[in-house]
Amino acid sequence: MLVAGIKSRPVYGGLSVDPNARRHLFALEGEGALALTEEAARSGADFLKNADILYVASGSRAADHDKALTALGADTFWLSPTVPVLLNRLNVMLGQAKMGTRLYVAVTEGFIGQAMQVALNHGIDHASIRCEHRGSAARRVQCVHCKGVTDNVTTSPYVCTHCGLSLLVRDHYSRRIGAFQGVNIDAEEPGTAPQPEELFP
Amino acid sequence: MNINFRNETFRDDYTFRNSPETIRRFPFPFHEDKYMYSVNMEPHVPAGPAGHAYNNPIDVDEHYVAEMRDRALVLKEDPLRYQALPHMMAAQWDTLELLMESQAAAYPEHFSLTKDGDRWHWVNRPLGIDQTFTFGDASTLPMEPLEFITRQAQGDFCIVDQRDGNLWMDAGMVTTQADWSLDFDVGMNFFEWHGPVPLAHEIGVFERALKFLLNLQQGKPVRRLNWTMTINPRLDTSPENYHKWGPDRATVTPENVGDKVHLRCELQSLWRLPRSNAILFVIRCYLIKMEELVTIPKWGRRFHRVLRDLPPELIDYKGLTRYRPATVEWLSKFDDGKPTTPGIYPD
Ligand code: HEM
Secondary structure: OOOOOOOOOOOOOOOOOOOOOOEEEEEEEOOHHHHHHHHHHHHOOHHHHHEEEEEEOHHHHHHOHHHHHHHOOOOEEEEEOOHHHHHHHHHHHHHHOOOOEEEEEEEOHHHHHHHHHHHHOOOOOHHHOEEEEOOOOOEEEEEOOOOOEEEEEOEEOEEOOOOOOEEEEEEEEEOOOOEEEEEEOOOOOOOOOOOOEEOOO | OOOOOOOOOOOOOOOOOOOHHHHHOOOOOOOOOOOOOOOOOEEOOOOOOOOOOOOOOOOOOOOHHHHHHHHHHHHHHOHHHEEEOHHHHHHHHHHHHHHHHHHHHHOOOOEEEEEEOOEEEEEEOOOOEEEEEEOOOHHHOOOOHHHHHHOOOOOEEEEEEEEOOEEEEEEEEOOOOEOOOHHHHOOOEHHHHOOOOOOOOOOOHHHHHHHHHHOOOOOOOEEEEEEEEEEOOOOOEOOOOHHHHHHHHHHOOOOOHHHHEEEEEEEEEEEEOOOOOOEEEEEEEEEEEHHHHOOOHHHHHHHHHHHHOOOHHHHHHOOOOOOHHHHHHHHHOOOOOOOOOOOOOOO
16 A cells, blocks of 8 residues: 555645735634745735735744734734634635635645635635645544544554544545545554554654 | 346355356456556457457446445445535436446346436346436436446446546445545546556656546547455455455465455446546456466466566555465466466467
8 A cells, every 4th residue: 555655645835925816815824824924025015905814823822923914914814713713714705705816725734624625615726725834744634444534643653533443644635525544554463553653743 | 148147245255256157258457477557548349259348338247236235235334435526417317328228238138228208217127126217307216317327337437527637536436446435536636546556657657548538539438457456255345444354364375365365357448428528437346266267277377477576566555465475376386387378368
């Protein structure tokens, strides 16, 4: 079974602003704030008057990135308490979005995957979404056996939080599910699972 | 041709067997004594000796009824094996038409299709199904058209949508797969769902294959053979159930190779669909145990050589690592070193 180097593994092109977009919608998590503040410093802040920012601090609350984002003076800025609440708002906003709106997403792979799922359900072409991945390499993984999804997986193997099988994390990635694939590592000789290795710190 | 459908199982007591006639019609996937991935596609036209799996566009054999029973069991446990994205309805009807017409034309003793405008009457005698419906109106069938017809046709089925210069896996019925998940792959493109395959990307196989398929013409289907190996005649070797069938791989001993180890051949055919412009990908799985395979001396010799010299990446990808040495050793008794004739058919 091929584990690494699988072509479905996403590549993220970075958060560069599209000068032709009429509206810019940013869904940002944690250090994803820096992706935007750095881009604003690089490309000029003009686009911000047509920008909506949704932000959730997640693990980097202490860094006060929300203050820096507020200071950008975008048309709207909204601070969400949690990821699900942000995704819910993103869903509503995409439902109301006009032609010419460009979606940008950062920063963990799990968050990007989930925001992308919301966008795909609105018929948005995945290739049109600009994404940036930084910081933790933690993965969102779906157990291929019970279909349970586990967030923030940093090791391979890991124990499925739903069915308890020990899962090898492959590079195989499904955009529809927004997750990598986890496959039982000791299926052929139950009880021989190796110790988890910190592969996605 | 009247087929005697076998009463057999692909799980638990594994009573699946091939009759001697079915052994001879097996689509043996090696035309020479070695194997590597290639863009191995040819027109899907009737071919081979009388009775061969290549004789009809959609092949039905003695395992039909038992395979359909096994599919029903899989779906009962895991409805996610059947999926169709909403925009695939036209392609679903295209597929129903293709499979009904092909089966009725080739096996009139077993299937019949009569049309009165959009009112169609389908009779499937082996499965005891008699259905009148309106073509194009899903409410006149007990389930979606793709599910309805693929519960009555051997093999797995994927329908891929063509857009943006790529193919997208947007519908399928997959219960007899060689370790890949439809639920995971739905919505992926040609390169993404082939992501886990080693070597082939690097040698340009998928790029050329995609280019070819994007130009596939209606009425000119193509076919290719793919293969792997399975311990016990289990159709459902899905990743979903890997923790259930995986342990079988550790049960092979020199004594039981002939009975337990199976060559699993997929006769894959690709069809451009008329209304939707989608492509139907049929993956018809044939199983044959080593004892049966070596009754054709050419195949025993050749498979020994192929398996012995297989590239390590393919051994790993196909999951053969644990039992390949014992199988090669067992097969070596059937290889006298004589040359083999070209082509896949028995001598
Ligand atoms: C639209 C049609 C096709 C579909 C839906 C399809 C689907 C698949 C899937 C799902 C896999 C398993 C990948 C995994 O490990 O997860 C696979 C394997 C593979 N496919 Fe395709 N495929 C198609 C056409 C082709 C064509 C035209 C070629 C021609 C070269 C090809 C060559 C291969 C090869 C070499 C493998 C690896 C098989 C093995 O070693 O067992 N496929 N395909």
